[in-house]
Amino acid sequence: MTGYASRHRDQRGRARVPRAHWVLLVLGMLALLMELALGGVVNDVGGEGSAPRSSAGAPAPAAVLDGGPVLRIDATGGVATRAMPADTVALTFDDGPDPRWTPQVLDLLARAHAHATFFVVGSKVNEYPELTRRILAEGHEIGIHTFTHAELAAVPAWRRQAELALTQNALASATGRRSVLVRPPFSSQPGAMTADDFAALRDLAGNGLLVVLADRDTEDWRRPGVDAIVANATPPAGRGAVVMLHDSGGDRSQTVTALGLLLEILNDRGYRLTTVSEALALPPAPTADPGARLRGDTLRAAQTLSTWLNRAMVFxxxxxxxxxxxxxxxxxxxxxxxxxxxxxxxxxxxxxxxxxxxxxxxxxxxxxxxxxxxxxxxxxxxxxxxxxxxxxxxxxxxxxxxxxxxxxxxxxxxxxxxxxxxxxxxxxxxxxxxxxxxxxxxxxxxxxxxxxxxxxxxxxxxxxxxxxxxxxxxxxxxxxxxxxxxxxxxxxxxxxxxxxxxxxxxxxxxxxxxxxxxxxxxxxxxxxxxxxxxxxxxxxxxxxxxxxxxxxxxxxxxxxxxxxxxxxxxxxxxxxxxxxxxxxxxxxxxxxxxxxxxxxxxxxxxxxxxxxxxxxxxxxxxxxxxxxxxxxxxxxxxxxxxxxxxxxxxxxxxxxxxxxxxxxxxxxxxxxxxxxxxxxxxxxxxxxxxxxxxxxxxxxxxxxxxxxxxxx
The missing domain is CATH 3.90.550.10 (Spore Coat Polysaccharide Biosynthesis Protein SpsA; Chain A)
Structure with a gap:
């Protein structure tokens, strides 16, 4: 406790205390606050219905309102839309992956020999990478649903870019792939899109992403009952549709029960149950570059550390x-x-x-x-x-x-x-x-x-x-x-x-x-x-x-x-x-x-x-x-x-x-x-x-x- 002072002496030979530790303490406290903040952000991630929707405002351009649910928007605001072919249903699931509900959804899809598209939240991909890999391994595809389930029209442009980039990095770390599909949180059918929603998506045009909305919004997050979910999900006879469901963000027991009935109905009617990309003959998801994987690994480590620190601080x-x-x-x-x-x-x-x-x-x-x-x-x-x-x-x-x-x-x-x-x-x-x-x-x-x-x-x-x-x-x-x-x-x-x-x-x-x-x-x-x-x-x-x-x-x-x-x-x-x-x-x-x-x-x-x-x-x-x-x-x-x-x-x-x-x-x-x-x-x-x-x-x-x- 009192020796070895010779290592820390000034020019007069007097023992001195090194001062760098104050800088280290401040930096350490800032780093801890940032890590805790990261944990606070990702731990506060909910799902559809967990946050208020921004005001409706003016409607989006007519090309969006009258078009199909899959949109490509260029930097000038030009819009091209596509819809599902006849007798084709693309089941989509938002807000996951979730360790309780996503496996149940995957099991039902496997028994029905059906494929679906999962729009995942990046922070949850970091939390459950093995579940994300299972989605791809069973023939399904993955789209982006932002990193923290943020409403894109309600956040600044830098935040929108960060939400997509972080999610791409999370996917790169977990699966080695990127995604070209994005679904904005709190979105629904094209007819419900506002001018603010469209402006936010136009800012993302340079990312080369396709926006996937829905033909059939089941509103299962409201928990309206199994029969209502099935009715909302079922398209008119012979019509194709993108169906929006949720596999996370709350109690999804009604969704899981309704999915079992819906798969039986659609199979009995001869519908093709496939992914958005397969239905539209889109190219497969590109492979992530090494830099994205490294950034994703770093991000996942930081998120894991933040979760541990939050628990440790509570203790x-x-x-x-x-x-x-x-x-x-x-x-x-x-x-x-x-x-x-x-x-x-x-x-x-x-x-x-x-x-x-x-x-x-x-x-x-x-x-x-x-x-x-x-x-x-x-x-x-x-x-x-x-x-x-x-x-x-x-x-x-x-x-x-x-x-x-x-x-x-x-x-x-x-x-x-x-x-x-x-x-x-x-x-x-x-x-x-x-x-x-x-x-x-x-x-x-x-x-x-x-x-x-x-x-x-x-x-x-x-x-x-x-x-x-x-x-x-x-x-x-x-x-x-x-x-x-x-x-x-x-x-x-x-x-x-x-x-x-x-x-x-x-x-x-x-x-x-x-x-x-x-x-x-x-x-x-x-x-x-x-x-x-x-x-x-x-x-x-x-x-x-x-x-x-x-x-x-x-x-x-x-x-x-x-x-x-x-x-x-x-x-x-x-x-x-x-x-x-x-x-x-x-x-x-x-x-x-x-x-x-x-x-x-x-x-x-x-x-x-x-x-x-x-x-x-x-x-x-x-x-x-x-x-x-x-x-x-x-x-x-x-x-x-x-x-x-x-x-x-x-x-x-x-x-x-x-x-x-x-x-x-x-x-x-x-x-x-x-x-x-x-x-x-x-x-x-x-x-x-x-x-x-x-x-x-x-x-x-x-x-x-x-x-x-x-x-x-």
Missing amino acids: VLGAALVLGLLRLVVQLGTARAHRRRVRRERRRLAYLGPVTVIVPAYNEAANIAATVRSLVASDYPDVHVVVVDDGSTDDTFHIVRGLRLPTVRVIRQDNAGKPAALNNGLAHTHTDLVIMVDGDTIFEPDAVGRLVQAFRDPDVGAVSGNAKVANRTGLLGRWQHLEYVMGFNLDRRMFDIGRCMPTVPGAIGAFRRVALLEVGGVSSATLAEDTDLTMSVIRAGWRVVYEESAIAWTEAPASLRQLWRQRYRWCYGTMQAMWKHRGTLTRSGPAGRLGRRGLAYLLVFQVLLPLAAPAVDVYAVYGLIFLPFAQMAIPWLGFTALGALTAAYALRLDREPLRVLWVLPFQQFVYRQLMYLVVVQSVVTALAGVRLPWHRMVRSGAAQDLLRSRTQ
């Missing part, structure tokens, strides 16, 4: 929703259990001996005076403060020394990092109980006393306090406030009940000195030294608990850039700590509980689910385009409401006002994306083998302002 989304619900149930259940236990075990505060508070400080001039004063003002009887100035370049050291407080000691060292500062402070500490505090944190007067009460239990080695956001103005501050209360603190209650607390926060945490010495002090092996230290204490056999009544106020990042850098360090450091302590998964006792409960929870909810979040957002965009609005809006509103109820309960547990809840829905559109991008960046950094440098947050003095407002 991922479902799994995420189930896990999210399960997490909420567990969080709320353990929060109630924790609350009952706190009420049951509530005792008067006791004096447990002197306490030393270690404050590592690097350029904390904005807040350090307020932090130290809040610690000295503690109502706990015996509190000593050790401030370790870690090579600050501002006035941090002089500010602390200038306070001239008798119980405060300030130590200066060369800049060596926060773990070194904490260990230096520990070396100058001789009390049994030690509290570690960030240099921007304000303690409540009773926080020290409440924090150490858990040490009455000799098994407790560390205690996590309740860190709250001090600067909670603006959307960003309110979002972080909600995250601290709803996320961190609910999790800490859950971890406390599960006895697998992975992190005692650097803002407010207490330790037994003997536990710290037993684990070798604070390690600098990770950027999340507080998480690493907590996990080490648990591995040593100590219990770590949460004390919600020990409250400290900390300054949260005031800009998105600062928030990014802070969470990037937290996430990367947590992953480092998880990797470092991965051996706990197979251990027993406290270490095993940490591994199989704490680490597993962090892996699922802080790594894996955030990694899947970009794909979930892409699917949400896809859903807004291709799915019914209610299908997307209702679940979102439901989970937002559930989240609001959970947040309200968490705020109540922390005795916080509920008025901040109004910002919760807006978290879904900026804050959430920032958090999962942090995880993506952290994972890429880890996989690239880069050691992330320490990112310090710029302080604004919010802690100082908070203390000033409390003392006024």
